[in-house]
Amino acid sequence: MALYDLVIRNGHTVTEIEQKKQDVGIKDGKIIALGENLEEGERDIDATNKLILPGGIDAHCHIEQKSSSGIMTADDFYSGSVSAAFGGTTTLLPFAAQHRGQSLREVVDDYMACAKPKSVIDYGFHLIISDASDAIIGQELPAMIEDGITSFKIYMTYDNLKLNDYEILNVLAAARREQALVMVHAENHEVIRWITEKLLDQGLGDPKYHAIAHASLAEKEATHRAITLAELLDTPMLIVHVSSEAALTEIRRAQERGLKIYGETCPQYLFLTIDDLDKDGMDGAMFCCSPPPRNKENQEIIWEGLIDGSFSVFSSDHAPYRYDSSGKLSAGPKPTFDKIANGVPGLEIRMPLLFSEGVQKGRMDIHRFIDVTSSIPAKTYGLYPRKGTIAIGSDADVAIWDPDKEVEITADALHDNMDYTPYEGMVSKGWPITVISRGRIVVEDEELKVERGSGVYLKRERSEFAKPLEKFVPEMDPKKNFNAKLI
Numbered sequence: 170m171a172l173y174d175l176v177i178r179n180g181h182t183v184t185e186i187e188q189k190k191q192d193v194g195i196k197d198g199k200i201i202a203l204g205e206n207l208e209e210g211e212r213d214i215d216a217t218n219k220l221i222l223p224g225g226i227d228a229h230c231h232i233e234q235k236s237s238s239g240i241m242t243a244d245d246f247y248s249g250s251v252s253a254a255f256g257g258t259t260t261l262l263p264f265a266a267q268h269r270g271q272s273l274r275e276v277v278d279d280y281m282a283c284a285k286p287k288s289v290i291d292y293g294f295h296l297i298i299s300d301a302s303d304a305i306i307g308q309e310l311p312a313m314i315e316d317g318i319t320s321f322k323i324y325m326t327y328d329n330l331k332l333n334d335y336e337i338l339n340v341l342a343a344a345r346r347e348q349a350l351v352m353v354h355a356e357n358h359e360v361i362r363w364i365t366e367k368l369l370d371q372g373l374g375d376p377k378y379h380a381i382a383h384a385s386l387a388e389k390e391a392t393h394r395a396i397t398l399a400e401l402l403d404t405p406m407l408i409v410h411v412s413s414e415a416a417l418t419e420i421r422r423a424q425e426r427g428l429k430i431y432g433e434t435c436p437q438y439l440f441l442t443i444d445d446l447d448k449d450g451m452d453g454a455m456f457c458c459s460p461p462p463r464n465k466e467n468q469e470i471i472w473e474g475l476i477d478g479s480f481s482v483f484s485s486d487h488a489p490y491r492y493d494s495s496g497k498l499s500a501g502p503k504p505t506f507d508k509i510a511n512g513v514p515g516l517e518i519r520m521p522l523l524f525s526e527g528v529q530k531g532r533m534d535i536h537r538f539i540d541v542t543s544s545i546p547a548k549t550y551g552l553y554p555r556k557g558t559i560a561i562g563s564d565a566d567v568a569i570w571d572p573d574k575e576v577e578i579t580a581d582a583l584h585d586n587m588d589y590t591p592y593e594g595m596v597s598k599g600w601p602i603t604v605i606s607r608g609r610i611v612v613e614d615e616e617l618k619v620e621r622g623s624g625v626y627l628k629r630e631r632s633e634f635a636k637p638l639e640k641f642v643p644e645m646d647p648k649k650n651f652n653a654k655l656i
């Protein structure tokens with residue numbers, strides 16, 4: 170019997186720290202050897218002139234999720250996971266979304282039941298918490314964290330999701346106790362509501378006005394407030410889907426002050442602009458997401474933030490709503506912007522477009538590319554070094570990239586269940602041609618090679634990124650504040 174189930178030979182492995190010409194030996198789903206001239210395996214793959222990269226981790230995506238206004242995403246765990254795999258991603262961290270009144274256990278059980286028979290790659294969950302009652306935060310949440318759901322998202326906007334500052338403080342205190350990571354959708358609800366009303370009063374309801382209503386300043390204010398609350402309780406926090414320079418500046422300022430504040434950005438803020446919302450008829454609806462893409466200058470600054478380390482995670486925020494009555498146009502054929510389902514698809518293009526526009530065009534070092542698409546998400550969310558690197562003992566989750574393969578992105582060519590892509594016609598130079606998850610060849614020769622349901626649930630560890638600093642603002646320090654213990 171061969172020592173290895175699979176050997177990938179003659180390629181260059183690239184991790185977050187180094188690039189090496191070496192073979193990868195895989196046994197029982199794990200990497201067990203790295204080196205030159207490994208002996209023959211049960212199966213050998215020749216990776217001459219190819220790059221062997223860690224499989225991607227998409228740490229923010231909405232799959233088989235019913236939105237707070239009742240609209241289902243177009244992708245279920247089968248089409249979503251297949252699409253992700255074809256784009257070089259081998260781990261998904263979608264949301265298990267609580268609607269008010271639901272117990273967290275019920276929510277998680279529902280999502281597990283959806284994912285288990287369908288996902289072709291490994292997956293974990295973050296919770297979305299929309300009901301911050303004492304019972305949920307005090308009793309249910311700790312049990313979920315114990316079960317490996319060690320991060321959760323809260324919202325500062327959307328009628329059916331938003332938490333007020335008091336509730337956010339309760340959530341932060343619980344996260345601090347449990348060492349769970351809080352992810353925040355930071356937009357000021359009242360600012361958006363006020364601008365929306367004024368626009369609609371003037372009859373300005375076209376999709377492009379979505380970008381006016383979701384002003385950068387609404388994002389900046391909420392980001393500042395969220396960070397302030399996090400600082401008050403000495404609780405790490407990750408601000409998701411950051412779109413604007415103004416919000417990025419708040420994050421940088423906090424980081425410069427030594428706070429554990431992290432930022433995530435997404436393809437729509439690097440590859441789309443506000444002009445995409447200004448299309449004929451309703452076509453701009455295809456680009457409506459929250460926060461929205463901004464202008465070209467802002468786009469450059471988001472790029473800089475991803476390159477210089479201000480952002481640590483690059484996720485798709487895949488929120489797939491078809492351009493028809495099941496999705497974007499569920500409120501009618503010509504809804505005003507506030508009734509258009511929010512979100513854009515991006516699972517499959519996330520890594521290729523960043524590789525092409527970032528690494529190939531010389532803007533982004535390849536190790537940084539791996540950091541933001543795989544290694545740091547793994548560290549942030551308690552999966553490292555099982556996932557997110559190429560090392561002995563790690564899961565054999567790798568993608569073999571052909572750096573010269575050019576692919577034109579079209580809705581037809583992608584594997585999700587969408588009827589459009591916002592990136593139609595863009596050409597990606599570099600594409601993952603063979604995608605391997607726990608030693609299983611998932612994608613090869615442009616075909617899916619595994620059965621539905623062959624991905625497994627990932628019980629995640631608590632993350633160092635969520636560990637408090639034990640450095641309070643002075644008036645909150647229990648030792649300095651008359652021994653008052655607040656958290």
Ligand code: DUC
Nearest residue numbers: 354459486488511512
């Ligand atoms: N928030 C998300 O995280 N995704 C899609 C839309 C939104 O508002």
Ligand code: ZN
Nearest residue numbers: 354409410459
């Ligand atoms: Zn959000």
Ligand code: ZN
Nearest residue numbers: 229231486488
């Ligand atoms: Zn999202």
